[in-house]
Amino acid sequence: MILEAARKVFLKRGFRAPTVEIARKAGVSEGTLFKRFPTKPELFMAAMNVETNDQVWQEQLMRSVGTGDMKEALEAAAVSMIQQVQIILPRVMMIHSSGVTVAMDYYLPNKPPVLQHLELLTRYFRAEMKRGRLACASPELQAHAFIGSLYHYVICDFFHRYRPVPAREYVRGVVATLLRATRPERQQNAKQPRAKIAPRRTKGPKK
Amino acid sequence: MILEAARKVFLKRGFRAPTVEIARKAGVSEGTLFKRFPTKPELFMAAMNVETNDQVWQEQLMRSVGTGDMKEALEAAAVSMIQQVQIILPRVMMIHSSGVTVAMDYYLPNKPPVLQHLELLTRYFRAEMKRGRLACASPELQAHAFIGSLYHYVICDFFHRYRPVPAREYVRGVVATLLRATRPERQQNAKQPRAKIAPRRTKGPKK
Amino acid sequence: MILEAARKVFLKRGFRAPTVEIARKAGVSEGTLFKRFPTKPELFMAAMNVETNDQVWQEQLMRSVGTGDMKEALEAAAVSMIQQVQIILPRVMMIHSSGVTVAMDYYLPNKPPVLQHLELLTRYFRAEMKRGRLACASPELQAHAFIGSLYHYVICDFFHRYRPVPAREYVRGVVATLLRATRPERQQNAKQPRAKIAPRRTKGPKK
Amino acid sequence: MILEAARKVFLKRGFRAPTVEIARKAGVSEGTLFKRFPTKPELFMAAMNVETNDQVWQEQLMRSVGTGDMKEALEAAAVSMIQQVQIILPRVMMIHSSGVTVAMDYYLPNKPPVLQHLELLTRYFRAEMKRGRLACASPELQAHAFIGSLYHYVICDFFHRYRPVPAREYVRGVVATLLRATRPERQQNAKQPRAKIAPRRTKGPKK
DNA sequence: GATGAATGAGCCTTCATTCAT
């Protein structure tokens, strides 16, 4: 597939990568390439496309509001988000650095993923706050920080191949921090001993 | 100054920006440009230089360990870090996307800023934990997440001109969250010194 | 043909001749030029190629050893040699003066023509001496001098458009001189045994 | 000395050699260089100057006519000529290949050395023929061939570092050949006036 | 439709020449 090849080449060598190389990698001639994408920038933008058709996790997260286990819901969402960001971030960076001037309107008609994520999480936090399951001064800011933690994991991996722990474990830590920081102070609850973040409770019952 | 001009042009138009344009913007001839920087990639790498000689805040933060107000210390550090990242991040991204192959060893001899930050904060958290002023399962992960929140502020600003609140306010929120999540459980719980998030409970019997 | 054009241009204007000019003269674009010859020096060396696939006369000369008319054989060879040298000499000179550093190994894998010629003639003279049809102190030196006479004809023509007589006539003269100088002294002259070129007779009284 | 340096550099790297390099080698600044020689071609032509102020041997040779030992006179002249040619030939070649268009009038006001040599030797041969000390069909052609043998020695050395024997020995051989070929047929052969090399014997019956 | 040779505009780089010091 042409876009596949273009993506690989562009992400490795930048926008400067010659079209011949893309054509060769895609197994087609340059003629064919340019019949499909009349100019290089068009090919580039198509290859760096950032449309995300996988919003399953977004809907799941919102559906969980008020009902499910917040920790589980957030962890699942976070893992999915990391996966998505791993795909999207390099492309967004590539676009921004390419000097291709179409840059700002590339994720039309949708909002750029980062802002989508922000909005979603903000809505989620706000919703859970309304239900009294979360307490924080600014849900938006909280969302910002939460997402930032996740993005940073991707950034460290992408820039420096630095991955201190597996994604899932990282997510657990981040979610735990979040929940601890936003735990509503109920009647100074003696009945919730701990067990919040308890990482490895997978098998046996604690009792 | 040449590097100033080169930086501006490169950051706006990418590595593809013609050297004439840089020369013109710098107010010198192309000849002069190439006498100072023998090749375009060299000029590029010099302009994208990421060496950071301003580690004042790093030292201040570490000096505050055990003594000052943690909130204040962290907020000050965070604001400085954001400022530094605002400068550095676009350059790192530019380098990575440029296809210039010197890419990976560009911040030699020092470590890349991102990892420097991570290390510093980890050390800081660990130090404060030792003093009992902070409690968390994994100081490294905590640092990761904290820094991530700050980076993300820069990213949103850089990519989408999105800046929900002023940096200082954002920082306040993030630090508050952090401190809330890592507040050691004082007097009322003195018999549970650790074991909070305790990731490594693998061996010893709890009893 | 590209090489044809390149040759003409290079021989007239030197290595400095712009590639555009060659392209124009060859009736192609610069792009095509550089697709065929990736760098200018490569084009240059290809155009100045000195490989000589026309060794007919060399074989003919050697085949004539001992049988044919020496004068005719030598004249034919000399005329051919002059023709070949007229092609080769300007190129060799061009290469040497161009400053292109590949210079010394350009006629690999074969020996350079000059030395080829020297070797051939030396072998020829030696062969004819063995047959008693020629007498000289040093066949190699004789060959050297003979060839030199021919080269010089080309040089005068090339440098100064000076051509005192037609090539064929010149050749006749040179061959005649050679044959006269190397005529074996037959029976009637038995009293002059050697003393031919008598190298060190500088001092001794003539008597 | 500037010209010295220029010569070295030009002869090694061709006309393309940068003027900076020459200046550096000459130990002066580029400014000084261009104050002395307003343009590069002028510097080049000055460095490749071919004026020969050492005509001693030419006069000596002519003075020897009819008196001295022809062999010795010719050998001395030949050695001097080789020395001179070793200096001049590379320069002439360089000029011709440089593409510098002043090329044809560079040895004004004198004749180019090659032709000077030719003329001189022709006159010498003719003079000695008049005295009966030499016999040949065409003194000019004889001179041509003689000089050619000497030039070729220089060429082989220059192009291929090929020097079969020391110059002096080579010269002895060449002169010996010449003298043998042009030895007047003394007393015993008075009825063969000319007809030796007989250039135009093509048509008429010899009778 | 697919191909890939040909094009030529554009860009990096060099270097002769100038000129303020």
Added chain:
DNA sequence: AATGAATGAAGGCTCATTCAT
């Protein structure tokens, strides 16, 4: 007078784009 930094025109080379096959 000497210097050498600055200039900018020129040239080698690349590569997006076209088009005849």
